Amino acid sequence: MSLLSWLKNSLQPKTPGLxxxxxxxTENEAETIVAANTSVNKLTSEENPKKIKRxxxxxxxxxxxxKIAVYAIKKGVMKDTRKFSTELNKKLSESNxxxxxxAFLKEQTRHVNWLKHSEGNDQS
Incomplete structure (x- = not known):
């Protein structure tokens, strides 16, 4: 098996457009193309390192x-964030x-609506 046929069969370009x-x-041309493709692949992989996991x-x-939700309702989100960040020793963001x-208010509303609905069914 010649080197040219081995190169042709095994080393297809990994990056489109190469x-x-x-x-x-010729074998020399194939070797040059493989070397150039390898260098390009190496450079592009260094530019785009693997994504760092969160x-x-x-x-x-x-x-x-x-507790967090009730305190936020009573005192406000910013005070709640500061209080529970220090209390839990975890960074708690305002968006959280x-x-x-x-979510708490939605659940409370759902619960109240369910109670109203069940009371209406009991009276009929």
Missing amino acids: PNPCESK GEYQNYDENVRA VRSMKK
Whole structure:
């Protein structure tokens, strides 16, 4: 098996748009194309390093979420963020507090509506 046939069969370009060594006419040309493609692939992979994985998500149980939401309703999101960040020793963002507050209010509204609906069915 000649070097040219080995190069043509095994080293297809990984990056689109690069020349294909299969289309070369001589072994020297194929080797040059493979070397150039390898260099381009190496440079492009260094420019785009693998994405850095995000850290762990913070998990809060239902009781803590409820406390955070109630405090946010009473005192405000910013005070709540400061208080519970220091209390839990975790960085708590304002957007997380706002989303907990919103979810809590939505659940309360759903619960109240369910109670009203069930009372209406009991009386008929």
